[in-house]
Amino acid sequence: MARYEIAFSAQLMPGAQLESVKANLAKLFQADAQRLALLFSGRRIVIKSNLDEAAAEKYRSTLERAGALVEVCALAEEIEEIELAPPPEPLAAPAPTQPAAAPAQGAPGRLKVVPRDEYMAAFVGVDAPDFGIAPLGDDLQDDKPDVDAPPLDLSQFSLAPVGSDMGEAKKAPAGPPPDISHIKLQE
Known part of the structure; x- marks a missing residue:
């Protein structure tokens, strides 16, 4: 299946005005002035790539209606495989000045590069x-040291006896309701 890309090189359709094309593309791509300046820089800019034939035609017709002359190019289907040259011979490492400081070959727990x-x-x-x-499931986190409890002086606190009310102190009961027997409604 052929794949295509759409490229724009600041070319306009015959009879199209530059300002109207810029306005149309700004609306189409929701682009700011900086992106429009990049689009109209004259360089070839790939707008969309890896399209099938129908999608490429849809993009081309839409952009040409906006006034931009675009180029539809087929992408190469086969990806060229490049054979890499064999790595060069390793450079000789400088001989260590002190043989005692060199790591022992095959020492357990040491990596030989x-x-x-x-x-x-x-x-x-x-x-x-x-x-x-x-191994799977091992705990890789370092052990946390035990933390000593901070020294607290709790001598000023005491415990209430069992069954005591620990809520707020109850308010004194309100006085008797006022006597309103002498009040009458008039008609």
């Missing part, structure tokens, strides 16, 4: 711990 290319050759003399992979 074998250079795969000229960039990794710089790490041949590095003495690094060999960190393995923990």
Whole structure:
């Protein structure tokens, strides 16, 4: 299945006005002035890529109605595989000045770096711990030290006796209701 890309190089359809095309594209792409300046810089800008034929035609017709002359290009279907050259011979690591400081070959828990290319050759003399992979379910977090409780002086507090009311102190009962027997409604 052929794939296509849509590219724009600031070319206008015959008879189209630059300002109206800019306004149309700003509305179409919801673009600000900076993006419009980039679109109309004259460079070839790929607007959309990896489209099928129907979608590419839809984009082309929409952009041409807006006044922009676009280029529809077929993408290469096959991706060219590039065969990499074999890595160069590793560079000789400088001999350590003190043989006692060099890590022991095959020492348990130490990593021996074998250079795969000229960039990794710089790490041949590095003495690094060999960190393995923990078994599934292991706890990798370091143990937290026990924290001593802070010293608190609680001597000013006491416990209430069992069954006592721990709520607010009850208010005194209100006085008797006022005598309103002498009040009458008039008609």
